[in-house]
Amino acid sequence: MHEVDRRAFVKLGVAGAGAALAAACGWDGGGALRPLLLDWGRVNDWVGEKVLFSPTHLARTYSPAERSAMLPSYFISASTPMLSDPERWRLRVQGMVEQPLELSPEDLMRLPRTSYTVKHHCVEGWSAIASWHGVAVSAIVARCRPLRTARYVNFESFDAGYSNGWDLASAMHPQTILAYGMNDNPLPPAHGAPLRLYSPTKLGYKLTKYVVSMTFTDQRPGGYWEDQGYPWFGGI
Amino acid sequence: MTDAQGPRPFVRRHHWMVRITHWVTVLVLAGMITSGLQIYEAYARFGDRGGPYLPNPLDGTQFPHWSRLGGWLAGALNWHFALMWPLVAAGLLYLGYLVKSGEWRALLFRPRDVPGALAMAAYYLRLRKEHPPQGKHNPLQKLAYSSIYALGVLAVLTGLSIYKPTQLGWLTALFGGFQAARYWHFWTVWLFVAFTITHVVLVFVVDPASLRAMITGWYRGRFPSHD
Numbered sequence: 396m397h398e399v400d401r402r403a404f405v406k407l408g409v410a411g412a413g414a415a416l417a418a419a420c421g422w423d424g425g426g427a428l429r430p431l432l433l434d435w436g437r438v439n440d441w442v443g444e445k446v447l448f449s450p451t452h453l454a455r456t457y458s459p460a461e462r463s464a465m466l467p468s469y470f471i472s473a474s475t476p477m478l479s480d481p482e483r484w485r486l487r488v489q490g491m492v493e494q495p496l497e498l499s500p501e502d503l504m505r506l507p508r509t510s511y512t513v514k515h516h517c518v519e520g521w522s523a524i525a526s527w528h529g530v531a532v533s534a535i536v537a538r539c540r541p542l543r544t545a546r547y548v549n550f551e552s553f554d555a556g557y558s559n560g561w562d563l564a565s566a567m568h569p570q571t572i573l574a575y576g577m578n579d580n581p582l583p584p585a586h587g588a589p590l591r592l593y594s595p596t597k598l599g600y601k602l603t604k605y606v607v608s609m610t611f612t613d614q615r616p617g618g619y620w621e622d623q624g625y626p627w628f629g630g631i
Numbered sequence: 632m633t634d635a636q637g638p639r640p641f642v643r644r645h646h647w648m649v650r651i652t653h654w655v656t657v658l659v660l661a662g663m664i665t666s667g668l669q670i671y672e673a674y675a676r677f678g679d680r681g682g683p684y685l686p687n688p689l690d691g692t693q694f695p696h697w698s699r700l701g702g703w704l705a706g707a708l709n710w711h712f713a714l715m716w717p718l719v720a721a722g723l724l725y726l727g728y729l730v731k732s733g734e735w736r737a738l739l740f741r742p743r744d745v746p747g748a749l750a751m752a753a754y755y756l757r758l759r760k761e762h763p764p765q766g767k768h769n770p771l772q773k774l775a776y777s778s779i780y781a782l783g784v785l786a787v788l789t790g791l792s793i794y795k796p797t798q799l800g801w802l803t804a805l806f807g808g809f810q811a812a813r814y815w816h817f818w819t820v821w822l823f824v825a826f827t828i829t830h831v832v833l834v835f836v837v838d839p840a841s842l843r844a845m846i847t848g849w850y851r852g853r854f855p856s857h858d
Binding site: 463514620623631 | 670671673674679680681682704705706708709710712713794795796797798799800804809810813
């Protein structure tokens, strides 16, 4: 059995390399592997949520002088989403809560303000520093009082049905805010006016813009990018 | 490759643990690199938006279709984050085996290997005629195999620091921040590629019998001493 010709090994090596190349050709795993990869993604979500996420650890903050020259804006509508009647906009807080709420911009601004300058991390790999101000999601939670059985909160937008499901612990993080201001100015339409979700503990695609409602639930809500295969937890 | 004394006997060279972790690493690293090249395409430069950017000859490069795994960013991320587990597992199993068996002594490059490494370098540069005597591995091999393990550790640590730059902010800071950590993570790829090319060329040019040894565990080649 030891008298195998060396050429056999060369052939084996060449065949293996060829198979590896063929396998790598822009392949997403195919019908058989893609579901397995997505299932495994749930394991990574669990590790991210239960092992690596700290409800008290604060992201590093920067001084306003360190702000990046630009921060790209993204929305899924064909053009910048705008409210036809901004006066009538309200944040609806609904679902499994003791006290459903309808909050106007003035109501939100009367709540304690949180502001910080942090680094934004996009799933694409870019990053940029900007300042944000708004009201902590935990302050809303204190007023709507979710039921004991609520485990998730879904943030819904008027940007062509864009939404994001969040675990409650991430939503309750002290740096998770509903922002109505950016870089000391009112939140611009390109970045989600009148209200967007912000947190330096999440990738950008988890930060719902153009928010109209938040719904507490016991069923894990998906999300626009999450349903297409991006990691659900999206925590950093 | 003259065989004046006739066929040599086979000697036992690589434990099955070494062979399995070696080939698992080959496959997993190929998947990590190809999915990584797909991920790179989404932001093919290093620096915060608006610049300045770190010096990078591959700024804006889109790698050939055949070299990318995952089809698109999300597909590539899912491959990358799934394969990181077997990569780390293989690394730890291999390390555990080396420690338990004591074989780390034959692989770890230490200061006393420096003279031998210089002798080997002289041989390769044709400044010395005879191949210096060696054990299982010559000092340059020890240097290469110690460095490649360290490179694997660096790849995993820089990877973790860009996977969780907030929760593992201390690690990200250690590498100079998120964009610098991405930069180092990217360069580990080219060091792996350079190592692999050199490694494979040397196997075929200097000691082809070592390929069989890494598959079957048995070695019968030019360098059987001290096995």
